Amino acid sequence: MADKASPEKKSWADVEEEEEAKAKAAAEAAAAAASSSSTSESAVEAQVKQIESLSLAPPEDDAAGEEAPPLLDDSDDAQIQAVTSGGTVYESATTFEDLKLSPELLKGLHDEMGFSRPSKIQAITLPMILTPPYKDLVAQAHNGSGKTTCFVLGMLSRVDPNRRIPQAICICPTRELAQQNKAVLMRMGKFIGITCACAIPPAQKDYVPVSKMPPINDQIVIGTSGTLIKWITNKKVATREIKILVFDEADHMLAEDGFRSDSERMMRDIQRSAGGCQVLLFSATFNERVKDFVTKVIKDGNQIFVKKEDLTLEKVKQYKVQIPDEAAKIEVIRDKIFEFGQKVGQVIIFVRTKQSTKNVHNALTREDYVCSSIQGSLDQAEREKIIQEFKDGYTKVLISTDVLARGFDQAQVNLVINYDMPIKFGTRDEPDYEVYLHRIGRAGRFGRKGAVFNLLCGETDNVVMKKIENYFQHQVPEVRNWKNEEGFETALKDAGLL
DNA sequence: AAAAAAC
The missing domain is CATH 3.40.50.300 (P-loop containing nucleotide triphosphate hydrolases)
Structure with missing residues (x-):
């Protein structure tokens, strides 16, 4: 009966546009595949080589005796392979100072978070995230290797604290993750004077109908898809000034049996009303199916993937x-x-x-x-x-x-x-x-x-x-x-x- | 035969 044709509800995207986009995406994906296989094989190899050879010194300045988290082992992320698009060359960051972050943000990283140096995935992706023209990014890295810092820094460094309107959105698969990411962001951004809203359903005792909610004037919104969609459709979250859109656990957010339809809608709607914005996709896992889909969605972006055999943590x-x-x-x-x-x-x-x-x-x-x-x-x-x-x-x-x-x-x-x-x-x-x-x-x-x-x-x-x-x-x-x-x-x- | 998010 309702086996195959699961009729998607199109509440805020019109069907025509979707079909058009699909056709266009397919055409462009084909074109991209054709060109990428022929263009500058050696440039890509060089880039990969550069990234593979990058090694991070162990932290030497950590206070002795303190239980400081060890930096990521080289071996764990050694197999990361990055491909950059469109000839932009990125230099991996050895220190956070290399990234030209604001003094307030550096203070947050060092004093509040206690980070001394970027982990490997941070060293590779942060330049890609923070360098104009702010290309989209799909990044895979091991569990516990510090992906959250990558996209949190991306959001924090792109928003203007003086403007009281949402400028960055992060979408997560669970409420717990949304809250956790918000907590990390607030700590890291402690000194830059921004605020963040958590878009998850309230506890029963705090229930307020959306229509009675005041508009969100925080610079950053982190939440789960259902609530985010609700807030956006009810004009509680303005999307016209969104500069950066993050999908945490992106493979799940874009999986057919995950949150794909919600994610696609949000991406389309926000891109449209903001006139294009940077999209970041992070996860520890991207199976071949999702990877295929993701690389079609993110056409002109940088990509970082890890072979599945290299994903289990040695420790x-x-x-x-x-x-x-x-x-x-x-x-x-x-x-x-x-x-x-x-x-x-x-x-x-x-x-x-x-x-x-x-x-x-x-x-x-x-x-x-x-x-x-x-x-x-x-x-x-x-x-x-x-x-x-x-x-x-x-x-x-x-x-x-x-x-x-x-x-x-x-x-x-x-x-x-x-x-x-x-x-x-x-x-x-x-x-x-x-x-x-x-x-x-x-x-x-x-x-x-x-x-x-x-x-x-x-x-x-x-x-x-x-x-x-x-x-x-x-x-x-x-x-x-x-x-x-x-x-x-x-x-x-x-x-x-x- | 499910977990998650919402309704």
């Missing part, structure tokens, strides 16, 4: 554990994970469904273990409370759906449990490789050590795990005998956590 050790049944999963978490995991830092347990968060939570609290759980159906106030308690370190173990799979940044998380393996919707044993990568990326933020336990129960789980190993070309060692404490202890020691 995050993955393990698999054979578990006989569901009850045993709880037992393992209770006896092994809690035992060792909590000594080691904070833990996130990923499950497949909202109901599972409750089930696992109940099973564990019955046993008097302190943990909390989160999923998208909780009231906004409750979601915020749970996140706050976890970020404050008050709770050590958090059970979550994939609402937190992407982007959630908590340095103390160094243990991730896949209670359920991530599966592509509609399949039984086809792994969701991107979700897997994002989940394990919750550990090992910014080069820290971490461990992941994949709890495998039954044949399909093993099939899924095997496919994941093949896809990333990475053998995942097995923790033998789930009843044996030694196995887990050794694993955590090998991961450098004990």
Whole structure:
């Protein structure tokens, strides 16, 4: 019936224009493909070479004894490949000072954030973002490598603090990520005198109809697609002066089974009313399908991609554990994970469904273990409370759906449990490789050590795990005998956590 | 047979 032809609702884009744009995009993509394969192969190679050879010195000026986050290991981002478009040559930045940022912004980076030097992805992309003619950018880089700083700096450096109108928009897949990005932006931009609105649905107690809302006069708006669209269509967010539009977790924002239609609409509408603006797409993952689509959407932009085999973080050790049944999963978490995991830092347990968060939570609290759980159906106030308690370190173990799979940044998380393996919707044993990568990326933020336990129960789980190993070309060692404490202890020691 | 975002 409604299988194939999912009739999109065109609330604020007219169909004609869309069809026209599609045809044009296809033509231009074909032309681009034809020309890019023939033009200056050597120039591209030279650019790639230059980027690959870039190496960052370890931080030497960090106060000794302080727990300063280590700079990204060269090895982690070594395989980044960049292609610049249209002959613009960019010089990678060795220091933040190279980027001609305002003194206020530099102060924010150094004094407030405690950053001494750009990470690799920052060194490569920041010149591309900040140099006129402000080309669009698609950038892929490892989890925890500092992508947020790239686009936050981009937004902060492009807005005029004296103008009280939105000039930059950032769109995220979850409310938590929008709030987190806003928090980072406010810290980094602490000294430049701008404000930022978070466009997410309010908690029930704060509900105000959109029509009664005052217009947003903050320079920057960060939010989730539904609310952003609502605010824009109701003229609460003016888009005519938007200079930069950011999609965080861009592969998901542009995936067919993700937020593609919303994202396309926003892109088109904002580009139109602002008379063109810079578009930045950032993510740790771009599967081939999305990559194809993205490179058609961003025609004349710079591109940075990483091979999938190079995406697993060396410092995050993955393990698999054979578990006989569901009850045993709880037992393992209770006896092994809690035992060792909590000594080691904070833990996130990923499950497949909202109901599972409750089930696992109940099973564990019955046993008097302190943990909390989160999923998208909780009231906004409750979601915020749970996140706050976890970020404050008050709770050590958090059970979550994939609402937190992407982007959630908590340095103390160094243990991730896949209670359920991530599966592509509609399949039984086809792994969701991107979700897997994002989940394990919750550990090992910014080069820290971490461990992941994949709890495998039954044949399909093993099939899924095997496919994941093949896809990333990475053998995942097995923790033998789930009843044996030694196995887990050794694993955590090998991961450098004990 | 789902998570997410909104309605």
